[in-house]
Amino acid sequence: MNTSTSLARVIVRQIIEAGITDVVISPGSRNAPLSLAFNAAANRGLIKIHMRIDERTAAFFALGLVKSTGRPVPVVCTSGTAVANYHPAVLEANHTNAALLVLTADRPAMLRRTGANQTTEQARIFGKAVRYFADVDGPVFPMELPLDSLRFGPVHLNLQFDEPLLPDDSTGWLDEIKSSPIEFKPRKKATTLKIQATRGVLVIGHDRGGLNVDEVTKFAKKLNWPIIAEDPLSFPDAVAHASILLTSPQVRSVLVPQAAIVIGRTTLSRSVNALVGLAPVTYVIDPRIATVDSDRYGDKRFTEIPNLDCVMASDDWIAQWQKYSQRCAKLINEMDGWNEATIAREIAAGISDGSAIFISSSRPIRDLEGFATPRGGLTTYANRGLAGIDGNISTALGIASGHDQSFAVIGDLAFLHDITGLITREDINCRFIVINNDGGGIFSTLPQRGVEGFETVFGTPHGLDPAAIAQSFGVEATTISSISELKKILAAPVKGVSVVVAKVPSREANADNLKSIYEKIASI
Ligand SMILES: Cc1ncc(C[n+]2csc(CCOP(=O)(O)OP(=O)(O)O)c2C)c(N)n1
Numbered sequence: 001m002n003t004s005t006s007l008a009r010v011i012v013r014q015i016i017e018a019g020i021t022d023v024v025i026s027p028g029s030r031n032a033p034l035s036l037a038f039n040a041a042a043n044r045g046l047i048k049i050h051m052r053i054d055e056r057t058a059a060f061f062a063l064g065l066v067k068s069t070g071r072p073v074p075v076v077c078t079s080g081t082a083v084a085n086y087h088p089a090v091l092e093a094n095h096t097n098a099a100l101l102v103l104t105a106d107r108p109a110m111l112r113r114t115g116a117n118q119t120t121e122q123a124r125i126f127g128k129a130v131r132y133f134a135d136v137d138g139p140v141f142p143m144e145l146p147l148d149s150l151r152f153g154p155v156h157l158n159l160q161f162d163e164p165l166l167p168d169d170s171t172g173w174l175d176e177i178k179s180s181p182i183e184f185k186p187r188k189k190a191t192t193l194k195i196q197a198t199r200g201v202l203v204i205g206h207d208r209g210g211l212n213v214d215e216v217t218k219f220a221k222k223l224n225w226p227i228i229a230e231d232p233l234s235f236p237d238a239v240a241h242a243s244i245l246l247t248s249p250q251v252r253s254v255l256v257p258q259a260a261i262v263i264g265r266t267t268l269s270r271s272v273n274a275l276v277g278l279a280p281v282t283y284v285i286d287p288r289i290a291t292v293d294s295d296r297y298g299d300k301r302f303t304e305i306p307n308l309d310c311v312m313a314s315d316d317w318i319a320q321w322q323k324y325s326q327r328c329a330k331l332i333n334e335m336d337g338w339n340e341a342t343i344a345r346e347i348a349a350g351i352s353d354g355s356a357i358f359i360s361s362s363r364p365i366r367d368l369e370g371f372a373t374p375r376g377g378l379t380t381y382a383n384r385g386l387a388g389i390d391g392n393i394s395t396a397l398g399i400a401s402g403h404d405q406s407f408a409v410i411g412d413l414a415f416l417h418d419i420t421g422l423i424t425r426e427d428i429n430c431r432f433i434v435i436n437n438d439g440g441g442i443f444s445t446l447p448q449r450g451v452e453g454f455e456t457v458f459g460t461p462h463g464l465d466p467a468a469i470a471q472s473f474g475v476e477a478t479t480i481s482s483i484s485e486l487k488k489i490l491a492a493p494v495k496g497v498s499v500v501v502a503k504v505p506s507r508e509a510n511a512d513n514l515k516s517i518y519e520k521i522a523s524i
C-alpha cells in the first residue's frame with residue numbers, strides 16, 4: 001500500500017473507532033487519500049460525509065454539527081488558500097472550546113518555499129487557536145493525543161501527502177472496525193462555593209461557557225437567586241426582560257446585589273454588565289478559564305459548576321425583582337405594530353416545543369434576550385465565541401442537521417455574508433427568518449449613530465432582496481410584513497430549507513423605538 005493511502009486510512013480508522021459519526025469534506029486533489037478513505041467508510045455506513053465546496057462554509061457547518069451532536073467533527077480540505085478559509089470557524093471553536101478536528105492536506109515538507117503549486121506554510125497556521133497541532137508525514141500516526149485534546153477545543157493535523165494519492169488496493173482495511181465513542185471524564189473533583197449573601201444574582205451568559213442547560217438549571221434551583229439569562233429561551237425561571245429592565249439606572253440602583261455569580265460570559269447588554277459591575281463580589285464559572293480566557297477576572301473562579309454551600313435568598317429581594325419584572329413585562333406585552341422588538345417577542349412565543357433555534361449576532365440575539373418571555377421546550381444556539389456575523393447560515397444548517405425541526409433568526413448582513421451556505425442543503429429541516437433592515441441595524445443603537453459618513457461606513461445598505469437571492473439557489477422563500485403572517489410561518493411545520501424575509505421599518509425607526517421603550521422603563 002502506498003504511504004499516503006496508508007496514512008489516510010490509519011487516520012480515518014481511528015476517527016471511526018473513536019465514535020465520530022460525521023465528516024465535512026471539500027473537494028481537492030491533495031486531500032484525495034483522505035476523501036477516498038472517508039468515502040469507502042461512508043459506503044459501508046461507518047460515517048456520514050457532508051460535501052461543501054466552500055471551505056469557510058464547510059468549517060462553520062462542522063461547528064454547527066459539533067454543537068448539535070456533542071461529538072467531534074473532522075473537516076477535510078486540500079492545500080493552500082483552502083486551509084485559510086477554515087480560520088474563522090477555528091477561531092470561533094477556540095473561543096467556545098468546540099471539538100473541531102481540522103485535517104488539512106499538504107504537499108511534502110521538502111516542497112515548501114520552492115514555488116511548488118498550491119504550497120504555503122500550513123504548519124501552525126492557526127497559531128494559539130488550536131489545542132494540539134502536528135505536522136504529519138509517513139504511513140502511520142497515533143491519534144490518542146489529538147483525539148483527547150478535542151475535549152478542550154479545536155485540533156489541527158497538517159497531513160503531508162506525497163504522490164501517488166490514489167489507493168492501489170482494496171477496501172479490506174474497513175473489515176472489523178469497531179466504534180467505541182470517546183468519553184471525556186472530568187479530571188478534577190468538583191469544588192465547593194460557600195456564600196453568605198441573601199441578595200445575590202445569577203447571571204447566565206448565552207452559551208453558558210459550554211455547560212449544559214440541565215446542570216446550570218440544577219445549580220440555579222439550589223441557589224434560588226434571581227436569574228438574569230442572556231438566553232431566556234433556555235431558562236423559564238429567568239427574570240423576564242432583565243436586559244431591558246436594567247437599562248434604567250434608577251432600577252439598577254434599587255437592585256444592587258451583594259454578590260453576582262456569572263456562568264459563561266455576558267456579551268450582549270451593557271445594562272446587565274453594569275449591574276454585575278455594581279456587585280462587590282463576583283464569582284465566575286466558565287470552563288474557558290482553563291483555555292482561552294485564563295486572565296478572566298473574578299473574586300473566585302471555577303472551571304466547572306461547583307457544589308453549593310449557601311443560605312436562603314431573602315424573600316424581599318426576590319419580591320423586588322418580581323415587582324419590576326412584572327411591570328416591565330406588562331409594558332412589553334402591550335407593544336404593538338410591526339417592528340424588530342415585536343417580531344422578537346412573537347418568534348420567542350410562537351416556535352413550537354421541541355424545535356432548535358439558532359440566533360445570529362447583532363440585533364437578533366439582543367432582541368430575543370430583551371423581548372422574549374422566558375420559556376423552555378427549545379434548544380438554542382448562537383456563535384457567541386467571537387460574535388461573528390460570518391458563517392451563520394452554515395452553523396445553523398449544521399445545527400439543524402442534528403435536529404428534526406429548526407429555525408434560524410438572522411440579520412440581513414449575516415445572511416448575505418454566508419450566502420454560499422445555501423448551496424448544499426441535504427435533507428435538513430431549517431426555516432431561516434431574515435430580519436431585513438437593509439444593513440447593520442445595531443450601529444444606529446450605538447454612539448456612532450448620525451456621525452458623518454454613518455451610512456457609508458456603518459449602515460452599509462445593500463438594497464438587495466434576500467428572498468430573490470435565496471430563490472436563485474432553489475430555496476423556497478417569501479417576504480412578510482405583518483405579525484399575523486409571522487405567526488402563521490412560526491406555526492407551520494418546517495420541511496426542508498426555506499427562507500422567510502421579515503421586511504422591517506428603517507434602522508433609524510428601530511433605534512428610536514428602542515429608545516422610547518428604555519424611556520418608558522426609566523419611569524416604572
Ligand atoms: C465577521 C464579522 N464582521 C463584522 C462584524 C461587525 N458587525 C457586528 S454587527 C454588524 C452588522 C450586522 O448586520 P445584520 O446582520 O443585518 O444585523 P442587524 O445589525 O441589522 O441586526 C457588523 C458588521 C462582525 N461581528 N463579524
Ligand SMILES: [Mg+2]
Pocket residue numbers: 411412413435436437438439440441
Ligand atoms: Mg440588518
